[in-house]
Amino acid sequence: MKIILNNKVEEFAGDQFTVGELLQAKNFTFKMLVIKVNGHLVKKSEHNTAVVKDGDDVMVLHLISGG
Amino acid sequence: MTFEHIQQILKTKTVGIAGCGGLGSNCAVALARVGVGRLVIADFDLVQEGNLNRQFYFYDQIGMLKVAALKQNLFRINPDVRVNTFDIRLCQSDIIEIYGKCDVIIEAFDKPEMKYLILDAVHNYMPDKYLVMGVGMAGWGDNNLIRSRQSDKLIICGDEKNAIADECPPLAPRVGIVANMQANAVLEILLGSNEHQIHTEN
Numbered sequence: 001m002k003i004i005l006n007n008k009v010e011e012f013a014g015d016q017f018t019v020g021e022l023l024q025a026k027n028f029t030f031k032m033l034v035i036k037v038n039g040h041l042v043k044k045s046e047h048n049t050a051v052v053k054d055g056d057d058v059m060v061l062h063l064i065s066g067g
Numbered sequence: 068m069t070f071e072h073i074q075q076i077l078k079t080k081t082v083g084i085a086g087c088g089g090l091g092s093n094c095a096v097a098l099a100r101v102g103v104g105r106l107v108i109a110d111f112d113l114v115q116e117g118n119l120n121r122q123f124y125f126y127d128q129i130g131m132l133k134v135a136a137l138k139q140n141l142f143r144i145n146p147d148v149r150v151n152t153f154d155i156r157l158c159q160s161d162i163i164e165i166y167g168k169c170d171v172i173i174e175a176f177d178k179p180e181m182k183y184l185i186l187d188a189v190h191n192y193m194p195d196k197y198l199v200m201g202v203g204m205a206g207w208g209d210n211n212l213i214r215s216r217q218s219d220k221l222i223i224c225g226d227e228k229n230a231i232a233d234e235c236p237p238l239a240p241r242v243g244i245v246a247n248m249q250a251n252a253v254l255e256i257l258l259g260s261n262e263h264q265i266h267t268e269n
Contacts, residue, residue, distance in 0.1 A: 005214060032179040034186060039219040041190045059218045063186075064230035066205045066237050067090045067177040 001054035016053035023047065023060070032063040074102040074256060079146075080257050081105040083169035085157060085185055087133040090201040091175030091239055092123035092140075093246035098253065099141040099148045105203070106141065107169055109153035109161075110134050111212065121239040157181070162188040166196075172254050174200040175246070177231070184222070199252045204245040205237045207230040213244055213266060224248040 002011050005026070012025065014016040019035055019042050035042040035050075042050045052058055082103050084091045087110035095106055110133045114124045128136040134152035141148050155167055162185055166172045173192075174185050183198060189198045203225035204213070212226040225245045231237055255261075 032183060034183065035232060036218050036221070041187070045178065057218075061202065061223060062227055063179040063182045064203055064227070065179055066225075066229070066231045066242075067086055067088050067175050067182075067201055 003055065004057045006058070006060060015037060016051050018048050019050045020047040022052050022058065026060070026062060028060055028062075030062050034061040034063055035059070036061075068258065068263070069259075076258060077102045077254075078104040080171075081107060081169045082253055083107040083166035083172040084175055085162065085166070085172065085183070086110055086175035086177065087122075087137050088118070088175065088177055088183070089121040089239075090132070090249065091173065092137050092248045093121075093243050094173055094175060094250045094253075095137055095141060096123050097247050097250035099145045099252065101250075102145065103148065103253075103257075105149040105151065105193060107151045107153075107165060108134050108157060109157055110137075110139060110144050111154055111156040113225070121237055123241040157184070159184060159188045159192075163172060163192045167193060169196070171197045171199060171256050173253065174198060175249070190221075194220070197222065199224065199249045199256075201225050201245045201249055203227045203229050204241045205231045206235045207238055207241060210244075213241065213248070215248055216217035222249075222252045224252060242251050 002009055038057050080103050082098055084095050087108055112133050114128045114131050114133055114136050116129055124136050132154050134154050138150045138152055141150055176182050189196055197220045199222045202223050206229045215224040
């Protein structure tokens with residue numbers, strides 16, 4: 001399946017996976033992550049249930065310090 | 068659009084700024100200069116000497132509440148700007164109450180937990196509102212890493228890479244770039260995109 005991850009098309013094996021699996025596959029381990037799938041905010045408690053499928057637009061934002 | 072026309076539109080607008088450090092103070096100054104009618108600013112902190120390497124305060128304002136010092140500075144630039152100040156540490160209900168009537172909200176906190184708090188509050192309770200965040204501006208150089216991107220009504224400005232560290236402090240140039248990028252994003256939201264921009268052909 002192909003998804004848009006942070007404005008870039010990326011291809012993954014399989015038809016769909018959870019947000020948690022996507023983070024694992026991309027090795028995103030930072031603790032202050034914001035995930036949006038098709039514009040919807042996915043809470044941390046939903047990482048293992050929220051699904052990412054072909055054609056989805058996923059934003060992964062690292063909330064780093066500074067302001 | 069002429070500057071007069073721009074001012075006519077902007078003077079009817081209210082922009083909320085959450086945090087008055089490097090991002091918030093510089094962003095507020097840019098918005099006051101172009102004539103945004105009302106700014107709603109919040110910060111619990113006092114001006115400290117260490118802030119002066121990037122934040123829009125003056126040496127003789129050390130010890131003042133940041134919101135009071137910033138209001139003073141904004142009036143010196145544009146006496147017509149209306150400024151609502153809140154010297155509090157914002158929680159979720161404050162964010163909803165204070166920024167609920169703003170046309171756009173600027174996130175200008177330093178701590179990731181606070182950045183998350185406002186993102187969550189806006190998404191869950193004010194989903195129709197634009198939120199312009201600043202993420203990643205510490206250090207120096209790497210001009211080309213600084214950019215912005217948008218997902219629905221969320222706009223992210225910054226390099227999304229350089230967190231603050233002892234060896235990577237926040238400094239005026241990059242902090243100012245991101246703060247002004249946030250202000251620029253606000254103008255695009257309030258005025259629409261600039262169709263009359265002149266692009267030089269190569």
